[in-house]
Amino acid sequence: MATDLPPLYQDAPLALLSTPAFQTGKKDSFTMSASHMTISHNSIIRGYNSIYQQAPRVQNPTDIRDFTGYCLAWHKLVEGHHFHEEAHYFPAIEKATGQKGVMDGEVEQHAAFHAGLDAFRDYLSGLKNPEADFKSKRLLDIMDSFSKPLYTHLAAEPQSLLALSRFASPETQFDLLKIEHEEGKKMVNLDFALNVMPIFLNNMESEEFEGGMWKRHLGWVAWIMKSILPLWNSKVWRFMSCSTDGRRKRLAV
Template identity: 25%
Template sequence: MAESETTVPAAPPPECPAPEPSNTSEEKTLPKLSASEFRTYNHMAEHMDYYHNHFRATWNTMMSACDAGKRPKNLSIRQFLQLGLQFCHQLTMHHTIEEQHVFPVLGRKMPAFKNRDELLAQHQKIHEGLEKLEEYLEACRGGERELRLGELKGVLDGFGKVLWQHLDDEVKQLGAENMRKYWTPEEMRRMPM
């Protein structure tokens, strides 16, 4: 798959800036990758983007409901609440796997993963938001609160910007042009994803 074929099903929140293109002279001097080499170096980015697109789609379903002021017609209140709770649990599991199994391997050579402060700080901010989201959705599911989409939007807005930036940052770090700076094709084939 060519770099330009990776698609994202929806746009990030409007306050989230687009990633800055990188034009370092080091990148300009690297030889062009063959299609096979590109696939080898880009497979982690594609794999990560696959998971991230699931999170983006679920986020967009919840946020679209908030913006429209009504749930999607195909989801009951119970299903809508379950969708949000699954989002919380799956994203928590995804970050746990990254922190325990992926980041340590990448950190052997890559500064962004070696000094994981920024990525872990993003994870922390996201999880603070996820905890609030889960608490709100559980209270609605348990009947302690009534689901109010305006309130749900406030919870989502509390961590949306950092979430979308993080989803983009990780994929960018794992892209072929960046990975080739640190890893051989053989090392890429042995990566944990």
């Protein structure tokens, strides 16, 4: 007798974004930084989609509690990502370009969906008894309320990074990849590694996306974060869209 298996994760309702490197074939620091941001944003998109697809399917009380934990981890990723940008990354870009407020448009985009993110977090964290009180329709309604400004921002920010090349000149030289690397290190701490990094790394599909051009050998630290850390709290991380080898997988429920 055939076993009913959950469906394979799909890139919906939000579509993935294409990287500038894939579109143009260029590998300069502006193109690559914008592409890295696109890949990060695609992880956020897959996280959103994985929640949206599985919320109506979660029925078992134990699954519901684990699923709400997954949802809150996704929220923590998005909020942490944007806090880091505003506190560290954007000021470093301003300093390098000599252009005060050059990333203010991105800050305004963050603000456009912040209330929706707050409502998402407050609904889930406010459930006294998640097993009995969780209502998937309520969660999806909240997600629908901020999906458009969220997606608009996720699509626009890589283009803003790409456009920073207009400030590069013989007098003003800066390496956006170096800025990305140096400022990115400030985001990682123990709490982030344990409670956020798994959902970030394992919502990255690298086998099929853009012909597998972003599949790369992981250093041992990244390998531990991608493959070993998810073993801790694995009941929560099972709702991710991809396996640890970077392939889309079946939904958990």
